[in-house]
Amino acid sequence: MIPVEVWLVASVQVVLGFADVVVHHELVARLPWRPGAAPELRLHGARNLAYAVIFLMLAWILPLGWTALVLTGLVLAEAAITFTDWLVEDSSRGLPASERVLHGLLAINFGVLLALLAPIVWQWLSAPASLEFVVRGVWSWLATAASTGLLAMAIRDFAAARRVDRFQAQSLSLDLPGRQRWLVTGGTGFVGRRLTEALAGDGHDVTILTRDTHRAPLLSAPFRAVTSLDQIASEERFDVFVHLAGEPVAGGPWTPARRQRIERSRPDVAKRLIELVNRLKTKPRVWVSASAVGWYGDRGETVLDESAHYQDCFAHRSCQAAEVASAQAERHGVRVVMLRIGLVLGREDGLLAQLLTPFDLGLGARLGSGRQWMSWIERDDLVRLIAFASTHEAIRGPVNAVAPHPVTNRVFTKALARALRRPAWFALPRVLLVGVLGDMARELMLASQRAVPAKALDNGFEFRLPEIDAALAKALS
Secondary structure, three states, rough: OOOOOHHHHHHHHHHHHHHHHHHHHHHHHHHHHOOOOOHHHHHHHHHHHHHHHHHHHHHHEEEEEEHHHHHHHHHHHHHHHHHHHHHHHHOOOOOOOOHHHHHHHHHHHHHHHHHHHHHHHHHHOOOOEEEEOOOHHHHHHHHHHHHHHHHHHHHHHHHHHHHHOOOOOOOOOOOOOOOEEEEEEOOOOOOHHHHHHHHHHHHEEEEEEEEOOOHHHHHOOOOOOOOOHHHOOOOOOOOEEEEEOOOOOOOOOOHHHHHHHHHHHHHHHHHHHHHHHHHHHOOOOOEEEEEEEEHHHHOOOOEOOOOOOOOOOOOHHHHHHHHHHHHHHHHHHOOEEEEEEEEEOOOOOOHHHHHHHHHHHHOOEEEEEOOOOOOOEEEEHHHHHHHHHHHHOOOOOEEEEEEOEEEEEHHHHHHHHHHHOOOOOEOOOOOHHHHHHHHHHHHHHHHOOOOOOOHHHHHOOOOOOOOEEEEEEEHOO
């Protein structure tokens, strides 16, 4: 007999492990889509496979004599795999405090499980060799269910490792004249990172302003990082300022504190940039800043070019504050371009990255009725548009940084499911989304903005990926 205490401790191990996988591996780190995560994913797969066999053996088999060595070997192998996995995790990504705490609890619980199992396995080793089929009541069925889940997780981990191995970094050239000097705020972010690496790869001089000094070394191209604009001397010369830094609006529910950070973050950095412009002896030619199509509010079926009016809401007010702050650079003779950016498609970050896990697991769902329009742009097209705006003097003021063919949420949902070869049968009711996320759901997920890039097209910009299916295929390749 296996005492109830063993089953209870094993159950705790399963629950803690499942929580670690869902919260940290799938949602936070997004390992199945993270470039370079293949070694960690393979270790996770091997560990889950070992656990699956261990639980299946405990559920239905009584290993006696030397056959108990198989169970002992699997337990020791699991311990070795877990130790190796933690070393790999520490060296490949920064672990949040919650993940380290959970790892500690898993290690302690595993030690208790070993202590409880040791005398039982010793008795089995001392018996004559045999392999008997046993039924341990409800625990056999619970252990079988756990084993099935662990086997499914192992298959997913090994498949994800193969997919991640196929990810290839694609270079991006911006074809800018001469050798230019750029200052980029938010240079380690989702869009800023791609822009910085493309510029530096083309031989331009790039300075990034960043708060995240841990992410700056991850950039693959040469650049200079500063944590304060005071580190830039007044004698320095810049051709272009790009202001991308700001609190992400989709980072969580809009609590009063988050609303304040969203409203203040971009204008506050813009104010410091204006102070830098004021003291620079040579002013930049152009200032390109990030706004969003949220500026228009919820406009239903209306086709929105840059001259369209807005519906008043928090999203509009925060975008307007950012645009007004950037427009102050015009007083110093600097041409200002304000990009009203739609959903940026890329697997590394942003809203699409957050959708990949549920869609990849077959849990994709349209939002509300699905009839609301989504304005989107593939990340490399956005970076190319930033470079294009920096060189075309006729482009100034607000510019819709969106692909020419917006889609409804229903169409987007089907396209993403098709790109991942997964079903998308569900719908998240409006009342549920608004009840949980409040104005964030109402203004970001359910609002309709059918924006078109009139200025970009009128000035000759060519989108390489104007259709949603091709853009998703590129983003997920």
